[in-house]
Amino acid sequence: MEELQAEEAALERTFEKRFRNAVAATRASLSETIDNVFQGRKEIDAELLDQLEEALIAADIGVPTTLSILDTVRRGIDRKQINDIAALKAAIKHELLTILHASTREGVATEASVPEDVTPYVMMIVGVNGVGKTTTIGKLAQRIKAEGNDVLICAADTFRAAATDQLAIWAERTGVPLIQQKSGTDPAAVLFDALKAAKARNSDVLIVDTAGRLHNKSNLMAELEKMKRVATREVAGAPHETLLVIDAVTGQNGLEQARQFLKVAGVTGIVLTKLDGTAKGGIAIAIAKELNLPIRYAGIGEKVDDLVVFDPEQYVKALFE
Numbered sequence: 001m002e003e004l005q006a007e008e009a010a011l012e013r014t015f016e017k018r019f020r021n022a023v024a025a026t027r028a029s030l031s032e033t034i035d036n037v038f039q040g041r042k043e044i045d046a047e048l049l050d051q052l053e054e055a056l057i058a059a060d061i062g063v064p065t066t067l068s069i070l071d072t073v074r075r076g077i078d079r080k081q082i083n084d085i086a087a088l089k090a091a092i093k094h095e096l097l098t099i100l101h102a103s104t105r106e107g108v109a110t111e112a113s114v115p116e117d118v119t120p121y122v123m124m125i126v127g128v129n130g131v132g133k134t135t136t137i138g139k140l141a142q143r144i145k146a147e148g149n150d151v152l153i154c155a156a157d158t159f160r161a162a163a164t165d166q167l168a169i170w171a172e173r174t175g176v177p178l179i180q181q182k183s184g185t186d187p188a189a190v191l192f193d194a195l196k197a198a199k200a201r202n203s204d205v206l207i208v209d210t211a212g213r214l215h216n217k218s219n220l221m222a223e224l225e226k227m228k229r230v231a232t233r234e235v236a237g238a239p240h241e242t243l244l245v246i247d248a249v250t251g252q253n254g255l256e257q258a259r260q261f262l263k264v265a266g267v268t269g270i271v272l273t274k275l276d277g278t279a280k281g282g283i284a285i286a287i288a289k290e291l292n293l294p295i296r297y298a299g300i301g302e303k304v305d306d307l308v309v310f311d312p313e314q315y316v317k318a319l320f321e
Contacts, residue, residue: 138170
């Protein structure tokens with residue numbers, strides 16, 4: 001028992017270190033900037049709050065979310081609950097955690113067990129070109145398979161031939177079967193075949209790739225809606241999760257992408273990739289607050305195990321410590 005606890009503690013420390021390294025640039029932008037704002041100050045005044053507002057916006061937390069956080073802080077100051085810099089910092093951290101926890105929803109991507117009465121559990125992965133969607137699917141398949149599930153991948157991005165080739169490489173690497181058809185095939189038809197195959201094989205989870213869509217192209221969005229109809233017809237409640245992959249580097253543009261996909265694709269959660277390559281990781285806060293969407297996973301590197309479950313506690317801790 002003690003040996004198991006020691007192993008779990010070691011894994012936790014490793015995860016904390018990796019996550020801390022991944023958000024280093026955002027931490028420099030946010031926490032260190034805040035520290036500079038607080039430097040040499042003993043009192044909280046209007047100038048300090050203005051500079052704090054600039055620091056939060058610079059980290060891509062966004063104007064509406066920043067104003068909401070500062071409104072809460074100002075109420076705390078008025079009530080004498082916040083009367084020094086340490087209390088102010090603690091209040092900001094508390095508010096960030098409150099925002100992230102408020103958007104939490106259950107799902108396979110939160111490490112919940114795959115429902116036994118749903119076969120297959122259908123996960124649709126959507127997002128624009130270049131955000132790391134194919135890589136995310138490969139890593140996601142590997143992770144869910146490692147948890148003891150039988151996984152199948154559907155290559156429904158038939159618009160770009162290279163997408164299927166890349167997915168085939170990931171499928172081979174992870175040992176997960178891939179359902180695919182020739183380039184130009186109707187994506188809904190590929191999905192139909194994949195659903196039939198998943199049911200025949202009694203697969204636990206079907207992960208569906210989709211074409212990298214520009215969020216302002218209505219015809220491509222209509223294609224997504226058609227795929228959803230096919231999924232629902234073949235498996236009750238499908239797709240059970242629709243994860244939108246967003247590149248953290250895109251910042252506020254990623255938030256606009258999420259708004260558009262939410263309208264059409266019924267997005268249930270976000271995968272935030274390239275968190276290790278940007279100072280704008282605060283976009284996670286903006287997504288959670290403005291869209292009430294949970295961050296399911298975060299990409300923190302290039303390795304197959306660098307897709308980690310997004311942990312609000314670890315995220316906020318890594319930003320400030």
